[in-house]
Amino acid sequence: MRLVARTLGAALAAGALAWLGMSGGTAGAPAAHGDGAALGAVADDAPGYAVEDFAYPGADKILAEKNIVLKRGDGHITLADCEDGTGQLQFWSRKNEEVCFEVKGDSGWLTLEIPSVYGVNGNDYATQVDMTTGDETKTFDVPKNQFAPIGQSADPDGRDFVLVEIRSSK
Template sequence: MEDYSYPGAALIQQKYNVVLTSGDGHIVFADCATPPDGNVGVLQVRSTENVGKDGLVCFKVLAATGRLELRIPAVFEIRGDGRVSGSGHKMKADLTTDAGQHSTVDVAGYGSTPVGIGSNPNNAPTTLLQLTVSP
């Protein structure tokens, strides 16, 4: 029976300080240096915390739909995986503040989407909880 827990999550948490809880296998943790496939590269998540490499964590979308539950604190920007205008996956990000204020934002397929303090320096820091890709 599949429990959808993320394979290798303990090692990723230990090495990159990113908690990967579960998913369907269609959005995977990736090296940020992964070369693009045509006009689609990796999704980039930026944080003010000590996560990934210098606050940068990347993911590769492997299908037209996907879901990944995770925890990345103090996220201020999510860059879509498209490398030219009109490319990239349609995506949503679920976030929360320490006070429990939840929000869902549409992530641009190409370009950056500011969230939390990235969209307004007076906003509370946000923790990324889920990424969802849809056609």
């Protein structure tokens, strides 16, 4: 019995010494570094949590230079310089002429505003676009690798439409 008590007492003493050594000798005080500098808790100096808001990077610059409002997306549909034969989604607008987007990954989405869109050339993705005119929203399916009239050119009344969302998937 004495052997158990001595072993238990030694273990408790060793644990207490180890705890004091890790905490710098006093409870709640920062441990001293070898050069005497106090070390604070790592969490106090670490950056905060990164919270993704899905805002389109550089949207203000794109608005100023190209008059295109890019709002939010998952990063799989991005504005690109138009190049034929690259598998881009190509939109035609009476105000912005040709506007192209790269689509990467298995799926993607992007909210934006491009006024007066009247046509789109699809790519290898199944794509749907939402467009608004006044208080009305219409969804258009974009055929793979084909030109499709959308917005004003697909509207029997010839109304002006704004492209507001692109959704693509493989």
